[in-house]
Amino acid sequence: MFYDLNIPWTSKDDPELARTVAFLDELGYNVIALNQTIAGKIPSKIAGIANLIPVSPFPDHPNIRFLRRVTIVLDDPSQNYGLASLSNNFDIVAVRPTDEKLLLQACTSLECDLISLDLSIRHPYHFKYKVLGQAISRGIRFEITYSASVNESNARRNLLSNATALVRATKGKGIVISSEARKAMLCRAPFDVINLATLWGLNQEKGREAIANGPRSVMIQAKMKRQSFRGVIDVVEGGGVPKPAPREVAKTTISQKASGKRKAEVGDNDGTAVETAKDSPHAAESAKLEVEATPAENNETRPTKKQRKKERQAAKKAAAKA
Amino acid sequence: MVRVKQRYLLFTILYPSGPQATSTSATTAPSKVTQSMTFHSPSPPNLNRTSLASIIRSSISHNFGDWGIGQCGGFAVKYFSPATSTGILRITRDNYRTLWAALTYIRELFGQPAVIKVIRISGTIRKAELEAVKVAEEAIRRVKRETKGLKSTGNLKDKKDVAGMFSGGKVAAQTATVADEDEEDDMVVDIVDSENDDGDEE
Numbered sequence: 001m002f003y004d005l006n007i008p009w010t011s012k013d014d015p016e017l018a019r020t021v022a023f024l025d026e027l028g029y030n031v032i033a034l035n036q037t038i039a040g041k042i043p044s045k046i047a048g049i050a051n052l053i054p055v056s057p058f059p060d061h062p063n064i065r066f067l068r069r070v071t072i073v074l075d076d077p078s079q080n081y082g083l084a085s086l087s088n089n090f091d092i093v094a095v096r097p098t099d100e101k102l103l104l105q106a107c108t109s110l111e112c113d114l115i116s117l118d119l120s121i122r123h124p125y126h127f128k129y130k131v132l133g134q135a136i137s138r139g140i141r142f143e144i145t146y147s148a149s150v151n152e153s154n155a156r157r158n159l160l161s162n163a164t165a166l167v168r169a170t171k172g173k174g175i176v177i178s179s180e181a182r183k184a185m186l187c188r189a190p191f192d193v194i195n196l197a198t199l200w201g202l203n204q205e206k207g208r209e210a211i212a213n214g215p216r217s218v219m220i221q222a223k224m225k226r227q228s229f230r231g232v233i234d235v236v237e238g239g240g241v242p243k244p245a246p247r248e249v250a251k252t253t254i255s256q257k258a259s260g261k262r263k264a265e266v267g268d269n270d271g272t273a274v275e276t277a278k279d280s281p282h283a284a285e286s287a288k289l290e291v292e293a294t295p296a297e298n299n300e301t302r303p304t305k306k307q308r309k310k311e312r313q314a315a316k317k318a319a320a321k322a
Numbered sequence: 323m324v325r326v327k328q329r330y331l332l333f334t335i336l337y338p339s340g341p342q343a344t345s346t347s348a349t350t351a352p353s354k355v356t357q358s359m360t361f362h363s364p365s366p367p368n369l370n371r372t373s374l375a376s377i378i379r380s381s382i383s384h385n386f387g388d389w390g391i392g393q394c395g396g397f398a399v400k401y402f403s404p405a406t407s408t409g410i411l412r413i414t415r416d417n418y419r420t421l422w423a424a425l426t427y428i429r430e431l432f433g434q435p436a437v438i439k440v441i442r443i444s445g446t447i448r449k450a451e452l453e454a455v456k457v458a459e460e461a462i463r464r465v466k467r468e469t470k471g472l473k474s475t476g477n478l479k480d481k482k483d484v485a486g487m488f489s490g491g492k493v494a495a496q497t498a499t500v501a502d503e504d505e506e507d508d509m510v511v512d513i514v515d516s517e518n519d520d521g522d523e524e
Contacts, residue, residue, distance in 0.1 A: 153384075183338075185435035185437060191440060199423055
């Protein structure tokens with residue numbers, strides 16, 4: 001699973017965005033976060049910021065999961081950004097601090113999931129582990145965006161120096177790499193990105209983590225913050241009496257007592273889903289399970305039958321001898 | 323005497339702007355079937371092993387300077403097929419990441435936006451070749467699958483487009499299946515040739 005957590009959202013009809021998404025699909029990404037950036041003066045009722053991104057923007061790509069992300073550009077330390085209320089509308093809330101003070105604030109107190117620094121410009125301060133470490137211990141990750149460095153030579157220089165500094169200051173932990181590509185040609189394949197990360201001082205494993213597991217934990221953590229009770233406990237399924245399942249599903253659950261994995265899969269399909277959509281993959285899966293299940297039953301019964309046959313033969317022989 | 327360790331990079335060139343510059347057929351918005359093969363168009367005709375090598379060399383020198391050229395200027399393009407936009411590079415083991423980064427930073431080839439994707443790093447050219455064949459076969463299977471899906475809707479014009487796109491426009495007039503098989507044979511032969519080259523040089 002590879003993640004690209006930053007694709008700037010323009011509009012649903014933008015051909016370049018559709019092309020970028022198709023190209024990312026081709027390159028092998030599985031999860032794409034569409035990003036909406038909010039800059040400048042923020043209205044007092046921040047919860048009123050509407051989510052412009054539809055829930056499933058590109059139905060042509062069934063293999064890709066789309067997330068909706070917002071990035072707030074921080075430029076005034078005195079302003080109160082009610083970030084917690086934003087997380088109801090968006091899957092990921094990111095901040096982009098513009099100076100050192102705001103970076104400190106973002107690392108220590110702000111309720112965000114991701115800190116996205118603009119690494120294609122020169123920063124007049126150094127990254128310190130004392131500051132960044134606080135964010136890492138709170139589970140907030142830092143984002144490095146690479147597409148500007150593909151596009152332009154000057155940005156490439158700045159990104160190399162900034163990313164190296166960031167990797168040094170964070171000791172390679174809590175880094176997330178994403179593209180921020182406005183054009184399809186600025187995207188790169190996941191393993192090419194990992195190779196670029198080795199230029200910044202991450203090794204192969206940490207580079208992979210920055211594009212696979214790191215973004216995943218950002219996504220899950222944001223989801224937990226939004227849905228769960230105090231970010232600790234989340235009720236995945238309501239429990240209770242299961243709905244009367246169709247016969248084939250019931251069969252599999254009984255015969256598949258032994259293997260826990262299959263049981264879980266069967267548990268995942270809601271009874272209704274199987275009932276309504278016969279041609280859906282779930283139904284196919286359960287049918288497959290049924291096919292698999294029948295030989296398993298035979299295996300259980302066959303030895304006893306054989307034994308019985310043998311016993312019968314032995315008894316016959318004994319009777320004949322007698 | 324210690325043997326010189328090499329790495330072989332199998333790469334493919336993707337054209338994110340689509341095939342409009344190379345073929346005349348698919349200039350309009352990509353239909354659903356061509357969606358997956360949109361980015362796999364054949365390379366421009368003037369892109370061959372030597373011109374590709376000079377482009378890569380200039381990218382190394384732009385990104386890594388004289389040091390980079392000194393370190394990994396000794397790479398060789400062992401194989402390149404413009405029809406499938408696939409190729410194999412050879413480089414000493416210590417410097418393959420530098421060369422790879424230089425490939426990643428290439429933005430365009432002959433004015434056309436291009437992205438070079440490294441598919442596999444291998445210690446022997448044999449494994450790189452096998453992977454190339456595997457990838458080509460998978461691509462053919464994918465096109466066949468999609469054209470089959472299209473046949474049911476009866477849209478045959480696009481099918482020809484796909485065949486033309488995949489085989490460098492040589493056999494665009496033929497049906498998709500024939501074109502695909504031609505392509506596969508071509509590829510295998512090319513690879514065998516390049517192996518012979520390898521033997522001659524060393």
